[in-house]
Amino acid sequence: MTPRFNWRAALAFVHDACMTAVAWTAMYWLRFNLDLREPFVGDMWSTLAWILPLQATIFLSLGLYRGLWRFASLPDLQRIMLAAGLGAILIPLVLVMLKLQTAVPRSVLFFYPIVLIFLMAGSRFVYRIWKEHRLYSPLAALGEPVLVIGAGEAGARLTNEMARSRQWRVVGLLDDDPTKHGRQLRNVSVLGPIADLPLWTKRYGVRKVIIALPSANHAVRRRVAELCAGVDVEALTVPAYDELISGRLPLTMLRNVELDDLLGRDPVVLDNAGIAEWLGNRVVMVTGAGGSIGAELCRQIARFRPARLVLFDISEAALYEIRTALLDTFPQLGMIAIVGDVKHAALVEQTLSREKPDAIFHAAAYKHVPLMEETNAWQAVLNNAYGTWVIASAAVAAKVEKFVLVSTDKAVNPTSVMGASKRVAEQVCQALQDAGTQFVIVRFGNVFGSAGSVIPRFAEQIARGGPVTVTHPDITRFFMSLSEATQLLLQAGLQGKGGEILALDMGEPVRIVDLARDMIRLYGADPDRIAVVFTGLRPGEKLYEEPLASEEATKPTTHPKLRIAQARAANRDAVRQMVAWCERDRVADDGEVRARMQAWIPEYAPPAGASIKPIPVDGASEPVAVPLRAPRRR
Secondary structure (H helix, E strand, C coil), rough: CCCCCCCCHHHHHHHHHHHHHHHHHHHHHHHHHCCCCCCHHHHHHHHHHHHHHHHHHHHHHEEEEEEHHHHCCHHHHHHHHHHCCCCCCCEEEEEHHHCCCCCCCCHHHHHHHHHHHHHHHHHHHHHHHHHHHHHHHHHHHHCCCEEECCCCCCCCHHHHHHHHCEEEEEEEECCCHHHHEEEECCCCEEEEEEHHHHHHHHHHHHEECCCEECCCHHHHHHHHHHHHHCCCEEEECCCCCHHEEECCCCCCCCECCCCCHHHCCCCCCCHHHHHHHHHCCCEEEECCCCCHHHHHHHHHHHHHCCCCEEEEEEHHHHHHHHHHHHHHHCCCCCCEEEEEECCCHHHHHHHHHCCCCCCEEEEEEEECCHHCCCCCCCHHHHHHCCCCCCCHHHHCCCCCEEEECCCCCCCCCCCCHHHHHHHHHHHHHCHHHHHHCCEEECCCCCECCCCHHHHHHHHHHHHCCCCEEEEECCCCCCCHHHHHHHHHHHHHHHCCCCCEEEEECCCCCHHHHHHHHHHHHHHCCCCCCCCCECCCCCCCCCCCCCCCCCEEEEEEECCCEEEEEECCCCCHHHHHHHHHHCCCCCCCCCCHHHHHHHHCCCCCCCCCCCCCCCCCCCCCCCCCCCCCCCCCCC
């Protein structure tokens, strides 16, 4: 293709050539006090005849014409200084090498590059100032007034970017550093501490406040959000520090302050090099890939460029959605999407035999406690416990290197069928540990943004004007963000050597009633008008969750947010009986399921009043060999 003529670059080149001539001739005239006579007039013109092409060659070689004048900045000034400096060095050398019979005053040689820098750089910066004033100054008064919280690097950059915005007008910055008070960033004053936010929002009529503290802890964000809620203004924030560093999001990609900004935790530090070595150019499989945790896990794994990512999920719609999202974000990613059930042994075996995964993350599970507690208890065990058995035993047969089970804190001293079924799933992995595959079990609590989370429920209730329903005034849960949970899953998978139960550090528990009230304020609703109503604990629901069983000791790992549980040995008889029981062609009722869970999980304590039936004597307890024979193909 023929390159298009760039008339702007050509015009800039002609300008610089003219400035070269002006600087050279001006220095001659100034040297002789504007009384320039022969023979110096002839010397001036004769030397200019070869200085112009020399200086022009230097300009072109240094790439002075790749940028736009309206964005002239320090790198442009550096290139201009380099070009003028090279010219100042080469001109005397040329005079000596060519043995030219001309007399060039030393003052001309000394001051020429200084004048040239002034003319070239000055023209560019004057043009930029004029252009920005013409474009933005008439619109500055029309932008919506905003306050920026944080007068650090992010605040300065944001203020600079917003000076070009037609939407925003920064009227001031707030920062708790007293040394910054009274100073200015791009003609915008640092008005005072963050605590003065109500005063300045009222004075300037501000309706939006931008938190420009990408690396601030959540206590600061929470304080700002509460101040904003107190004066009925909207709080926005810039992307997190890791998103800015990675280049995934620009600083000006503002968003509303969200709940995990207020209740979240410190950023996760990952062994990126270790994870990249483990997963990079390897085949990785994720079950439950269409679920909230599975989908985020796929996104995190894709960053490490696996040779192929195998997505396995029973939901066609969810699988299509995550597959499309991954293709948009990672177009070079090798990927295969399989619609299937983890309980379907023939399909699971065929998939593992064909794809030969090096690592499997098993996130497929039924996890809704009340839904699984009544009527669906049999499905909870069949999917969570037997489904884990099917894919785990297939992983052993396929010689998969590492199998990571996504477990839950509800498996600790379970009171629900769902929690008990996940504890059986853990025992399945413990029982198969010696068969060649490394089985790593990871427990964590509730996740912001996951399907079935209380957060969307509260949001819907607030949007309707209330009331917001909470089961109990003292109920607490552990929370972490979706990205933190999945990142720690990868870290746990890397560190696990097989057989361990790794518990994620969930921090301090959060009272759900406090969470509800925070959301009411965060959504700009009136806490006095939206009531919080207590409805009572639901079937199988605990008042408090436990990160580790009371009988289990823990020891630290090299990562501060991971601890190893010294768990009880697997009950292999319980695993054998579970497999035989699930492979019979009949459905057990809730009472029988609870009875089985009590027999297999001694720490399981069903809620008072729950139906429990005696275990029928029907051969279901006959032993089955472990490691597993192939599951029944159905």
